[in-house]
Amino acid sequence: MTGVDQYTRQVNFEPPRSFGTILKSRIKETFFPDDPFSQLKKEPLPRRTIKTIQYFIPICEWLPKYHLGLFKYDLLAGITIASLAIPQGISYANLAQLPPIIGLYSSFVPPLVYAVFGSSKNLAVGTVAACSLLIAETIGEKVSPTENLQLYVNLVYTATLFSGLLQIVLGILRLGILVDFLSHSTITGFMGGTALIICLQQMKGMLGLKHFTHKTSVVAVIKSIFHNRREWRWECFVIGIIFLTFLQFTRYVKKKKPKLFWVSAIAPMVVVLTGCLFAYFAHAERHGIATVGDLRKGINKLSINRLNFDSEYLSAPIKAGLITALIALAEGIAIGRSFAIVKNEQTDGNKEMIAFGMMNIIGSITSCYLTTGPFSKTAINFNAGCKTPMANVVQSMCMLLVLLFLAPLFSYTPQVALSAIIISAMLGLIEYEKAYHLFKTDKFDFVICMSAFLGVSFISMDMGLMISVGLALIRAMLYIARPATCKLGNIPDSNLYRDIEQYPVATATPGMLVLQLGSPIYFANGTYVKERILRWVRDEHDVSKSSHNDIEYILLELGGVTSIDITGVESLFEVRRALEAQGIKMILVNPRLDVMEKLMVTKFVDKIGRNSIFLSIDDAISACRFTLKSSKQEVEGERLEDV
Amino acid sequence: MTGVDQYTRQVNFEPPRSFGTILKSRIKETFFPDDPFSQLKKEPLPRRTIKTIQYFIPICEWLPKYHLGLFKYDLLAGITIASLAIPQGISYANLAQLPPIIGLYSSFVPPLVYAVFGSSKNLAVGTVAACSLLIAETIGEKVSPTENLQLYVNLVYTATLFSGLLQIVLGILRLGILVDFLSHSTITGFMGGTALIICLQQMKGMLGLKHFTHKTSVVAVIKSIFHNRREWRWECFVIGIIFLTFLQFTRYVKKKKPKLFWVSAIAPMVVVLTGCLFAYFAHAERHGIATVGDLRKGINKLSINRLNFDSEYLSAPIKAGLITALIALAEGIAIGRSFAIVKNEQTDGNKEMIAFGMMNIIGSITSCYLTTGPFSKTAINFNAGCKTPMANVVQSMCMLLVLLFLAPLFSYTPQVALSAIIISAMLGLIEYEKAYHLFKTDKFDFVICMSAFLGVSFISMDMGLMISVGLALIRAMLYIARPATCKLGNIPDSNLYRDIEQYPVATATPGMLVLQLGSPIYFANGTYVKERILRWVRDEHDVSKSSHNDIEYILLELGGVTSIDITGVESLFEVRRALEAQGIKMILVNPRLDVMEKLMVTKFVDKIGRNSIFLSIDDAISACRFTLKSSKQEVEGERLEDV
Numbered sequence A, B: 001m002t003g004v005d006q007y008t009r010q011v012n013f014e015p016p017r018s019f020g021t022i023l024k025s026r027i028k029e030t031f032f033p034d035d036p037f038s039q040l041k042k043e044p045l046p047r048r049t050i051k052t053i054q055y056f057i058p059i060c061e062w063l064p065k066y067h068l069g070l071f072k073y074d075l076l077a078g079i080t081i082a083s084l085a086i087p088q089g090i091s092y093a094n095l096a097q098l099p100p101i102i103g104l105y106s107s108f109v110p111p112l113v114y115a116v117f118g119s120s121k122n123l124a125v126g127t128v129a130a131c132s133l134l135i136a137e138t139i140g141e142k143v144s145p146t147e148n149l150q151l152y153v154n155l156v157y158t159a160t161l162f163s164g165l166l167q168i169v170l171g172i173l174r175l176g177i178l179v180d181f182l183s184h185s186t187i188t189g190f191m192g193g194t195a196l197i198i199c200l201q202q203m204k205g206m207l208g209l210k211h212f213t214h215k216t217s218v219v220a221v222i223k224s225i226f227h228n229r230r231e232w233r234w235e236c237f238v239i240g241i242i243f244l245t246f247l248q249f250t251r252y253v254k255k256k257k258p259k260l261f262w263v264s265a266i267a268p269m270v271v272v273l274t275g276c277l278f279a280y281f282a283h284a285e286r287h288g289i290a291t292v293g294d295l296r297k298g299i300n301k302l303s304i305n306r307l308n309f310d311s312e313y314l315s316a317p318i319k320a321g322l323i324t325a326l327i328a329l330a331e332g333i334a335i336g337r338s339f340a341i342v343k344n345e346q347t348d349g350n351k352e353m354i355a356f357g358m359m360n361i362i363g364s365i366t367s368c369y370l371t372t373g374p375f376s377k378t379a380i381n382f383n384a385g386c387k388t389p390m391a392n393v394v395q396s397m398c399m400l401l402v403l404l405f406l407a408p409l410f411s412y413t414p415q416v417a418l419s420a421i422i423i424s425a426m427l428g429l430i431e432y433e434k435a436y437h438l439f440k441t442d443k444f445d446f447v448i449c450m451s452a453f454l455g456v457s458f459i460s461m462d463m464g465l466m467i468s469v470g471l472a473l474i475r476a477m478l479y480i481a482r483p484a485t486c487k488l489g490n491i492p493d494s495n496l497y498r499d500i501e502q503y504p505v506a507t508a509t510p511g512m513l514v515l516q517l518g519s520p521i522y523f524a525n526g527t528y529v530k531e532r533i534l535r536w537v538r539d540e541h542d543v544s545k546s547s548h549n550d551i552e553y554i555l556l557e558l559g560g561v562t563s564i565d566i567t568g569v570e571s572l573f574e575v576r577r578a579l580e581a582q583g584i585k586m587i588l589v590n591p592r593l594d595v596m597e598k599l600m601v602t603k604f605v606d607k608i609g610r611n612s613i614f615l616s617i618d619d620a621i622s623a624c625r626f627t628l629k630s631s632k633q634e635v636e637g638e639r640l641e642d643v
Helices: A004-008 A019-031 A043-056 A069-095 A100-105 A110-119 A127-143 A149-172 A186-200 A205-206 A217-226 A234-256 A257-281 A315-343 A351-363 A376-381 A390-412 A417-429 A431-439 A443-458 A461-481 A525-544 A566-581 A593-601 A602-609 A617-642 B004-008 B019-031 B044-057 B066-097 B100-105 B108-116 B131-141 B149-172 B176-180 B184-201 B203-207 B220-226 B235-254 B256-284 B317-340 B349-364 B375-382 B388-411 B415-427 B432-441 B443-458 B459-480 B526-547 B566-581 B593-600 B604-608 B617-640
Strands: A485-490 A497-499 A512-518 A553-560 A584-588 B485-490 B497-501 B510-519 B553-560 B585-589
Touching: A043 A351, A043 B349, A069 A100, A069 A127, A069 A217, A069 A257, A069 A376, A069 A390, A069 A417, A110 A351, A110 A390, A127 A186, A127 A417, A127 A461, A127 B317, A149 A315, A149 A351, A149 B100, A149 B585, A186 A205, A186 A217, A186 A417, A186 A443, A186 A461, A186 B176, A186 B566, A205 A217, A205 A234, A205 A417, A217 A443, A234 A257, A257 A390, A257 A417, A257 A617, A257 B349, A315 A351, A315 A376, A351 B375, A376 B526, A417 B108, A417 B375, A431 B108, A431 B566, A431 B593, A443 A461, A461 B176, A461 B459, A485 A525, A485 B176, A497 A512, A512 A525, A512 A617, A525 A566, A525 B176, A553 A617, A553 B553, A566 A584, A566 A602, A566 B044, A566 B432, A584 A617, A593 A602, A593 B149, A593 B203, A593 B432, A593 B604, B044 B100, B044 B349, B066 B100, B066 B256, B066 B375, B066 B388, B066 B415, B100 B388, B108 B349, B108 B388, B131 B184, B131 B317, B131 B415, B131 B459, B149 B176, B149 B317, B149 B349, B176 B349, B184 B203, B184 B220, B184 B317, B184 B415, B184 B432, B184 B443, B203 B220, B203 B235, B203 B415, B203 B617, B220 B235, B235 B256, B235 B415, B256 B375, B256 B388, B256 B415, B317 B349, B317 B375, B349 B585, B432 B443, B443 B459, B485 B526, B497 B510, B510 B617, B526 B553, B526 B566, B553 B617, B566 B585, B585 B617, B593 B604
Parallel strands: A512 A553, A553 A584, B510 B553, B553 B585
Antiparallel strands: A485 A497, A485 A512, B485 B497, B485 B510
């Protein structure tokens, strides 16, 4: 491969693509990274229309192919998740300071909507703890649910509407990209912090307290627990511990024997039913064990007239709506994706957003509050063998039956049973092992995770989330502001050039300095890249001064530079000017398509000359050596004289 | 080079460096990219102490070596910039709605301070138009300078103090990085918009108007010009046009013959003196030509007792201080850097920040307002042949003489002369050619530039700046959220692998898909990278289905991936899982040091096996081919049967 003819291999100096072409491909990569319509291109028009409808309303795709064989699985899965939906619905409504019936309503309408618009086959729709608490925190600041429940509930519906609207807008604008900015580390910390607070708050139910704080910081909650010491009821606590032990045991069973997942799936229902029976027969109220109370028969009422856009309160539902919308999306989409990967299916994040948005908009006018795809429910749905979104329809039908006939039964559910169910669910969300893993593997990710955890625990949920996302963004900014550069050396007996720090065996070529740049070069790092290159040259000079070996060429390996903007090109111009002043020639190696186009259009290529751009380091070095040879020989001569 | 022994070349699986080492090198790259102390390491302690003092107080370095030969140059340069400082000082103070004497004060103290702490040899200190206007806009919103001048001036001093404090803090924290986020495009647009507004505002002076708006939007200013049509004075306008023509002519002379730069440098002074003489002898006031008025002899008074921290007004000086501090830094540092590059010297942005900060803090307590290194003055200083910051000392001494003896003379300066000087200076800042260049070369940079220009012109200066920086940041985010990937093919007769789109001659290897990833992989783009890889595989499948050529290996070229975080590693895990489900093996090629360490520590390397990581694509393909061979032969056989 080595030889003189080698550096005749041509770099592509094709004129740049038109602006339109570039813009189109950029927009496609940014907003349609999954290329959803690629399959449509080849089809004839009528078929394409059907496919497009099927794309936007997935039920049109799967329902015609549906058959009894599939329904068998979906029926079982649907009943299982419904049995979880009842206790969870009541519990989380409790957490959101809402009347328990709204929790049941929220498992009836939204699953039906999702079945129509949703694209994930495994997702089970339901309410989630973190968002429920966040709603209570944000709206509770404005209106106390104990003082004016009617207004509070209205504002929660309004917040749900805003969530839905935001989700649908994000989906239509294909801004799924926003969810990408919630990193795993942030979510781990946020979930952990939320779970901790929720667990502590459940001490109200576990200890049978009547007065309790509405604040969510750990300090306030612990203070409140001990402040109301006189209200502690040991009866409550004993029952709570029994329930909790039972629930944790079923989780343990599931962990040991994954086939017995249904044991943990129906356990909350068992707890609720046992609690109801116990409360009914033992007249629990008389012993200070509070029950849920007031669950009337009947399905969701329309709540469109309850939406409240009064400017006095509007800020609270907007804030709650926007934050919970993003968290709900992050949870729902991430979960949909993970299970899709297991089954080797695709999910379209932007389509899911539209489905979630529809779900919450319709939910907000039918007495439901925020729903998404909660992790626990989806996992159970998946394990129960669901095949299509029909499982959600089954869930919905079960809830319909409950609402029509059985709801009053559940009014006997003791609060302590709900607290035990919530604590048991939350304990699984404090992933201390994952945090330790982060600590071991990436300290900065650990800091991001802990900032979310501590922020949520000690300040507030939204502040914790924002601090963590802010830190993650700062880190991202640092990545782009300080891209790694390294000096390359030749790996002996090969034409490979690798980082000298990573491969100490690699040797530098005399008279030349080979630098590898990485990441895009643009305004945020142009100055840095420029100064870093000049510093490499200075360092090299310091070393070479002693060894009579001056740098004559600088080779910049641009293979890792994915794009460059005007400020970046100007930095390269400045580098070139500075190097020229020192009598050093600048050579570019392997610029990529986007970079090459920008260098052509800014006349940089004309300035440094086409013969200063090479396809590979090897080519460039051979060419440089060829011209170096004469001057090298002189230097060699001098050195001999010195000796 | 090709052969079986080739793929025995080892990838470096050294255990990762310790967290401390990595952290130290990261911090160094982030905050000390110019490695300021590298030269100190080798020195003995006493010498190191001296060097450190010299580093922080640069005058200790250059003054002992100073001699008469250098002073000759600095004297000339100093006198030249002083002759510019007088008219500019008065004009810009006028723009900032301040008494003109404050403009002269601001060219006396700050240059002295800069001479002590500044590291740039070319920078000339003075006030700048954009910041002057911004101060007037922001503080004028709170307190009208016409109604309560005393309070207004106090708040300007306070804003200057905040600017200085912010600059010094940024310098100490080595956050020069913040200035990097003001891109060239933003600055071009911002300067252009500011210049446009300032020019329009000068119509007040040019037309001799008595009433005028304090707003800065183009619409408001134009409205104001025509609203006060009755106040227009043709005498004023004629004189203004004569001055402006003269000034523009001297600029033209300078452009044609750069050696005659002094003509344009002293032109403003000539205009002022001519104006003064004319006003004095022609009793200009009687003809409706306003003069500056009230310039008393005497040097700066202390203004420490005038700083106002009243919470009622505090928000205005804080806002004005912070925004102008950043703009002043961006301008001053960028200019220092550009001239340093021409002379092949280094400037330390963070040290400059401290110098600017000292300058403004001391300025704020000695009746000065915001100063920085303005472009025009610095260019003239450079052209006049300045050698050290002593030129600033000379400027300062000239101003001292003016303040002590000549100030009252300048009270005859007609406003229209100042307006002509400002317009002439501003016309040079509307760089429509640069905007056109941006349009031709980078549409998005053009949008960023125009958003600053239009935002400043039609909304307000700070909003325009923020919109533009916001857009630039969104662009940066998109860069990192959607890093380019490409499919590589083999360039015939070589072992090079290049982008197939860029080099259509490159051919894919049967049974393998080689992808090049670029930029860091982490939370913001992990999902995208994963889905993009899987989409490449799908596309490949669609093509290969017809040609009976299934993909068995995916090679990921990671040379361009500068770093990876936990979310990124998890994405790779997920890619691997998805590929395995399709029976495709994942191979990594040439991971860089940081990436390799993260892959080792997260056990990813153990998962995919060390023999799945190669140093070059060539090695990987040879190795894959070796194991492919058997299955290939079967396929070949089948294909023959098909035929």
